Amino acid sequence: MFIEQCPTAWWTTASPDVRSVPWGLPRRLPSIGSVAPADWTAPVRTARANRRYRGRMSNLEEALELDRRWSMVSRRSLFELPAGLIYLDGNSLGPPLRGLADNVGAAVREWSTHLISGWFGTDGRDGWVSLPERVGSRLEPILGAAPGSVVACDSTTVNLFKAVQAACDLRPGDLLTDSGNFPTNLYALAGIAHSRGRRLVVVEPESIENAIDSSVGVVSVTQVDFRSGRLHDLGSITQRVHEAGGVAVWDLSHTAGAMPIDLASNDVDLAVGCGYKYLNGGPGAPAYMYVRPDLVAEVRNPIAGWFGHRRPFDFSPEFLPDDGVGRMRVGTPHILSLVALDAALEVFADLDLADLRAASQSLTGFFIELLDRELGSLLEIITPRDSDLRGSQVSIRLPRADKLIESLAAAGVTGDFRNPDVARFGFSALFNTHEEVVRAVSEISAALGR
Numbered sequence: 001m002f003i004e005q006c007p008t009a010w011w012t013t014a015s016p017d018v019r020s021v022p023w024g025l026p027r028r029l030p031s032i033g034s035v036a037p038a039d040w041t042a043p044v045r046t047a048r049a050n051r052r053y054r055g056r057m058s059n060l061e062e063a064l065e066l067d068r069r070w071s072m073v074s075r076r077s078l079f080e081l082p083a084g085l086i087y088l089d090g091n092s093l094g095p096p097l098r099g100l101a102d103n104v105g106a107a108v109r110e111w112s113t114h115l116i117s118g119w120f121g122t123d124g125r126d127g128w129v130s131l132p133e134r135v136g137s138r139l140e141p142i143l144g145a146a147p148g149s150v151v152a153c154d155s156t157t158v159n160l161f162k163a164v165q166a167a168c169d170l171r172p173g174d175l176l177t178d179s180g181n182f183p184t185n186l187y188a189l190a191g192i193a194h195s196r197g198r199r200l201v202v203v204e205p206e207s208i209e210n211a212i213d214s215s216v217g218v219v220s221v222t223q224v225d226f227r228s229g230r231l232h233d234l235g236s237i238t239q240r241v242h243e244a245g246g247v248a249v250w251d252l253s254h255t256a257g258a259m260p261i262d263l264a265s266n267d268v269d270l271a272v273g274c275g276y277k278y279l280n281g282g283p284g285a286p287a288y289m290y291v292r293p294d295l296v297a298e299v300r301n302p303i304a305g306w307f308g309h310r311r312p313f314d315f316s317p318e319f320l321p322d323d324g325v326g327r328m329r330v331g332t333p334h335i336l337s338l339v340a341l342d343a344a345l346e347v348f349a350d351l352d353l354a355d356l357r358a359a360s361q362s363l364t365g366f367f368i369e370l371l372d373r374e375l376g377s378l379l380e381i382i383t384p385r386d387s388d389l390r391g392s393q394v395s396i397r398l399p400r401a402d403k404l405i406e407s408l409a410a411a412g413v414t415g416d417f418r419n420p421d422v423a424r425f426g427f428s429a430l431f432n433t434h435e436e437v438v439r440a441v442s443e444i445s446a447a448l449g450r
């Protein structure tokens with residue numbers, strides 16, 4: 001395996017303000033790490049935040065107005081969220097639907113009633129065998145994919161492995177990705193490059209499009225950078241890959257369920273993604289796999305397994321792949337998890353994804369605006385300010401970002417920390433509100449002693 005031009009870690013390119021001060025603390029920011037623990041008690045900060053919150057009626061009025069404007073998108077009443085908690089982590093793990101236990105309970109009753117015959121369905125019921133395709137068909141409108149081109153199965157890492165291996169069969173040449181890709185993707189790509197004796201080229205995220213040339217066989221990009229929230233242009237990168245004669249494999253984990261994705265009209269070759277983030281399928285929810293319909297006959301699953309067989313229950317010794325995307329399945333599907341994901345996707349059935357995207361841009365834009373208003377240049381926002389260039393998260397970089405996230409958690413605001421110095425806030429327009437944005441920013445200001 002060769003890693004050409006492996007870039008310096010992105011965080012070493014931080015502004016001098018942040019990195020040049022001993023142990024990384026900028027002079028302009030309060031030193032979270034050095035504050036005595038007693039100063040971080042939630043009640044004190046929350047009282048301060050509440051005063052600030054009440055004192056910012058114009059922000060609140062603006063928020064309520066924005067919430068009214070985007071009310072057609074909100075599905076908050078469908079979700080089970082602890083009262084009072086501001087959950088800004090739906091980009092990592094979406095919350096459960098209210099009543100999900102009934103759906104899963106019904107599946108357990110079906111299991112106890114029908115036992116093994118549950119696989120094939122009786123009395124007009126669909127069997128569990130086809131659930132991966134049925135869940136796939138619910139995902140198709142969310143991904144802008146043609147009917148029959150998506151299947152729900154396995155984890156994202158496993159699906160990425162299958163997709164990239166299949167893409168390598170289609171084209172010789174280098175594998176290309178960017179340093180902002182999620183670590184599991186980088187590991188899988190490095191493993192494939194190693195076993196295939198190919199070069200893995202890793203470039204800076206902003207250079208990916210220019211790095212595509214005829215030496216590249218497979219380009220694998222995650223549409224939104226999990227740290228910075230930067231959105232890659234799926235259409236133009238895919239087009240460039242095709243012009244160079246390559247195959248494009250996309251990871252949609254941080255976009256599906258947050259914005260429309262047009263796989264079909266952009267001619268994407270293969271795509272994968274998580275079911276547990278903005279799609280709210282639950283911890284460890286099955287992932288999904290997309291294959292371009294006119295490519296599927298040429299696509300070989302590197303993990304040939306009986307559930308990818310055309311007729312698994314013939315128990316034939318010879319592997320005959322399914323005609324469609326079902327060939328990317330491997331083994332026995334995880335039925336109880338698929339039932340939960342299936343129920344969660346129902347939320348999207350009558351949703352206009354363009355409205356969902358606009359509401360998400362409004363939430364992230366309002367968050368950035370209030371951070372600017374409250375904290376001005378004290379914070380380094382590393383997410384693009386142009387709303388068309390970001391996903392549905394906002395990341396800020398500061399020393400002891402871990403402490404900030406910890407103290408926000410104590411005040412009832414869930415964000416997350418990404419090593420070494422990123423505090424990340426994900427917004428799902430399905431359940432987050434602009435009012436929550438005002439409260440979250442108040443708590444951030446309070447936590448930073450402002």
Ligand SMILES: Cc1ncc(COP(=O)(O)O)c(C=O)c1O
Pocket residue numbers: 155156157158182184185222226251253254274287
């Ligand atoms: C972009 C991306 N790809 C892949 C994964 C890992 O997915 P899995 O654990 O289902 O393999 C994650 C997990 O957060 C992710 O963010």
